[in-house]
Amino acid sequence: MSNAELSGFLGRWLPRLEEEMRGALAQNEPTVAAHYGMIRYHMGWADETLQPRIYRSGKRIRPMFCLLACAEVGGDPVQALPAAVAVELLHNFSLIHDDIEDGDEMRHHRPTVWKLWGVPLGINAGDALFALAFAAIQQLPRLGVAPQLTLQALEIFTQTCLALTEGQYLDISFETREDVSVLDYMRMIQGKTAALLGASTAIGALLGGATQQQIGHLLAFGEASGLAFQIQDDILGIWGDPVVTGKAAGNDILRRKKSLPILYTLNHAHVGEQFETLLDDDFGPAELPQALRLMDQAGAQEFAQDAMHAEHERSIAALHAALEARPGGTKLGALAESLLNRRV
Amino acid sequence: MSNAELSGFLGRWLPRLEEEMRGALAQNEPTVAAHYGMIRYHMGWADETLQPRIYRSGKRIRPMFCLLACAEVGGDPVQALPAAVAVELLHNFSLIHDDIEDGDEMRHHRPTVWKLWGVPLGINAGDALFALAFAAIQQLPRLGVAPQLTLQALEIFTQTCLALTEGQYLDISFETREDVSVLDYMRMIQGKTAALLGASTAIGALLGGATQQQIGHLLAFGEASGLAFQIQDDILGIWGDPVVTGKAAGNDILRRKKSLPILYTLNHAHVGEQFETLLDDDFGPAELPQALRLMDQAGAQEFAQDAMHAEHERSIAALHAALEARPGGTKLGALAESLLNRRV
Numbered sequence: 001m002s003n004a005e006l007s008g009f010l011g012r013w014l015p016r017l018e019e020e021m022r023g024a025l026a027q028n029e030p031t032v033a034a035h036y037g038m039i040r041y042h043m044g045w046a047d048e049t050l051q052p053r054i055y056r057s058g059k060r061i062r063p064m065f066c067l068l069a070c071a072e073v074g075g076d077p078v079q080a081l082p083a084a085v086a087v088e089l090l091h092n093f094s095l096i097h098d099d100i101e102d103g104d105e106m107r108h109h110r111p112t113v114w115k116l117w118g119v120p121l122g123i124n125a126g127d128a129l130f131a132l133a134f135a136a137i138q139q140l141p142r143l144g145v146a147p148q149l150t151l152q153a154l155e156i157f158t159q160t161c162l163a164l165t166e167g168q169y170l171d172i173s174f175e176t177r178e179d180v181s182v183l184d185y186m187r188m189i190q191g192k193t194a195a196l197l198g199a200s201t202a203i204g205a206l207l208g209g210a211t212q213q214q215i216g217h218l219l220a221f222g223e224a225s226g227l228a229f230q231i232q233d234d235i236l237g238i239w240g241d242p243v244v245t246g247k248a249a250g251n252d253i254l255r256r257k258k259s260l261p262i263l264y265t266l267n268h269a270h271v272g273e274q275f276e277t278l279l280d281d282d283f284g285p286a287e288l289p290q291a292l293r294l295m296d297q298a299g300a301q302e303f304a305q306d307a308m309h310a311e312h313e314r315s316i317a318a319l320h321a322a323l324e325a326r327p328g329g330t331k332l333g334a335l336a337e338s339l340l341n342r343r344v
Numbered sequence: 345m346s347n348a349e350l351s352g353f354l355g356r357w358l359p360r361l362e363e364e365m366r367g368a369l370a371q372n373e374p375t376v377a378a379h380y381g382m383i384r385y386h387m388g389w390a391d392e393t394l395q396p397r398i399y400r401s402g403k404r405i406r407p408m409f410c411l412l413a414c415a416e417v418g419g420d421p422v423q424a425l426p427a428a429v430a431v432e433l434l435h436n437f438s439l440i441h442d443d444i445e446d447g448d449e450m451r452h453h454r455p456t457v458w459k460l461w462g463v464p465l466g467i468n469a470g471d472a473l474f475a476l477a478f479a480a481i482q483q484l485p486r487l488g489v490a491p492q493l494t495l496q497a498l499e500i501f502t503q504t505c506l507a508l509t510e511g512q513y514l515d516i517s518f519e520t521r522e523d524v525s526v527l528d529y530m531r532m533i534q535g536k537t538a539a540l541l542g543a544s545t546a547i548g549a550l551l552g553g554a555t556q557q558q559i560g561h562l563l564a565f566g567e568a569s570g571l572a573f574q575i576q577d578d579i580l581g582i583w584g585d586p587v588v589t590g591k592a593a594g595n596d597i598l599r600r601k602k603s604l605p606i607l608y609t610l611n612h613a614h615v616g617e618q619f620e621t622l623l624d625d626d627f628g629p630a631e632l633p634q635a636l637r638l639m640d641q642a643g644a645q646e647f648a649q650d651a652m653h654a655e656h657e658r659s660i661a662a663l664h665a666a667l668e669a670r671p672g673g674t675k676l677g678a679l680a681e682s683l684l685n686r687r688v
Contacts, residue, residue: 035513101464120445131505147491161475169379
């Protein structure tokens with residue numbers, strides 16, 4: 001059973017990853033202890049006074065994609081560990097900066113870094129984490145990875161950093177644009193979400209000794225999975241159960257977030273204009289039922305679900321192409337599947 | 345004459361550097377053109393509407409240190425060009441973020457990136473430039489630099505990124521600290537200014553085929569030069585000629601900037617308390633003569649000048665150790681000398 005195998009894998013590698021990440025952030029110079037302390041706080045390893053304490057943190061999906069891809073192509077995940085650390089640190093760098101850029105005050109039920117220490121130190125702590133991510137992936141040769149292969153991993157990694165900023169650029173500029181299309185949206189999440197998941201599996205595969213063809217398929221798998229997760233996020237942001245998600249019903253509509261179902265409705269031939277006018281005016285919880293009715297008429301939920309399933313199918317096809325069908329499936333497939341079955 | 349040689353070198357390499365940097369920023373996808381356009385604006389290659397136009401930009405000291413160090417140890421500067429591009433892009437990434445963190449609205453007589461396009465896009469444009477700096481240095485193998493050597497350059501580069509954030513962390517936190525010592529200050533500028541200049545010469549030397557000993561000496565040369573420049577900046581920020589610097593007389597005192605002469609006076613046994621009280625209260629241009637008098641009594645200008653000269657001597661000694669005395673001196677020494685003779 002690949003689900004039991006997956007649990008075994010996660011149980012073995014999650015603690016090791018966490019240990020390696022802490023190692024990457026170990027810093028002994030007292031003068032700058034608080035600088036790195038803010039990063040440890042963000043990672044869930046310190047409280048607001050920077051004393052050690054463990055909080056519930058992110059799901060570490062990206063590093064697990066990286067380690068699993070390495071293992072699935074027959075490699076030893078140990079060799080991919082520095083890269084797994086790097087993709088998770090990079091993801092967290094982007095969260096610290098996104099929180100500033102979006103003005104978000106809370107993350108995982110705790111105040112964000114900038115909220116506690118101000119925007120200047122927050123930007124700067126994010127920059128340090130960016131550099132630490134590069135320092136982490138450069139540790140690959142210490143585990144015996146050839147310099148040439150390390151540079152190949154670095155190139156994928158660096159291009160992904162650029163893709164992240166491109167996605168974020170589009171996301172920020174959508175806020176003030178009136179003409180955002182569904183295609184624009186797909187381009188945005190390709191950069192903001194899919195690129196790093198694709199890089200995680202591609203780098204893992206590269207380090208596991210995969211063929212160029214396998215690397216290409218596993219890149220496609222990671223990217224398509226990322227698109228599917230993001231669209232699912234968008235669906236839950238509107239139709240998710242408030243009891244389960246912890247957010248208000250129709251949360252994304254109230255925030256006028258340009259998510260896929262909302263953009264689809266805004267661009268709809270029949271109800272688009274009416275929906276736009278509704279959101280333009282003093283829009284509040286009282287108008288929510290009307291907004292949801294218009295989205296129903298447009299078929300926004302169905303559209304988003306179809307889009308999500310299409311990406312999911314694409315990811316499964318890529319995974320099969322990379323690893324060929326295996327009885328009982330793969331751990332990588334099982335992880336992607338389990339993430340799509342979440343309700344939060 | 346090494347000055348004529350230096351002019352020849354700069355005349356040959358500055359245009360090539362500029363061309364390479366533009367190449368690193370060439371971006372054809374229309375969707376994200378404005379994202380990279382903001383960076384081109386910052387670099388001085390585009391106007392506020394992102395149309396091509398050339399402005400006076402920075403002095404490109406860091407890349408010239410890199411190329412000169414490569415040449416001085418007998419290497420071909422072409423091989424160091426990607427690294428020269430990288431150190432200049434990294435420097436500019438830090439400027440974009442520093443401007444946000446310090447709230448500075450103008451740079452080189454033009455509005456800063458965040459001032460024109462807002463803090464969120466400004467942070468994100470800086471992040472892209474950070475990634476582009478890494479992309480640039482990873483081009484080294486295309487010029488025939490061995491992967492192993494490329495990774496060594498990358499390691500110095502990455503550690504320097506961290507040092508930059510440490511320096512910036514200290515600089516920001518000094519603003520709210522009352523107990524900043526002269527030693528704290530030296531630690532701050534070591535990270536904020538000296539580290540990158542040291543890395544520039546060290547990487548240039550490494551790529552030019554220098555011995556480990558030469559690399560160490562040229563690193564020390566770059567760092568000491570950086571400390572000397574920064575202290576000189578601090579001196580000009582108080583006693584510089586307003587006609588020449590374009591800033592008000594005693595500008596740094598009015599801004600209560602914790603520069604070396606000011607910190608020295610604040611920590612002075614006799615006038616320190618009086619100086620602190622003066623700055624604490626409603627301090628304005630009317631109180632400036634009194635502040636300057638107290639700094640005179642403390643001997644702040646002399647102290648700063650001594651410190652600057654000490655670093656300069658240290659840099660010359662390191663340069664000699666690296667390259668041995670040459671008749672007529674070196675181009676690297678001539679460049680450092682010319683920078684210390686500036687009045688702006």
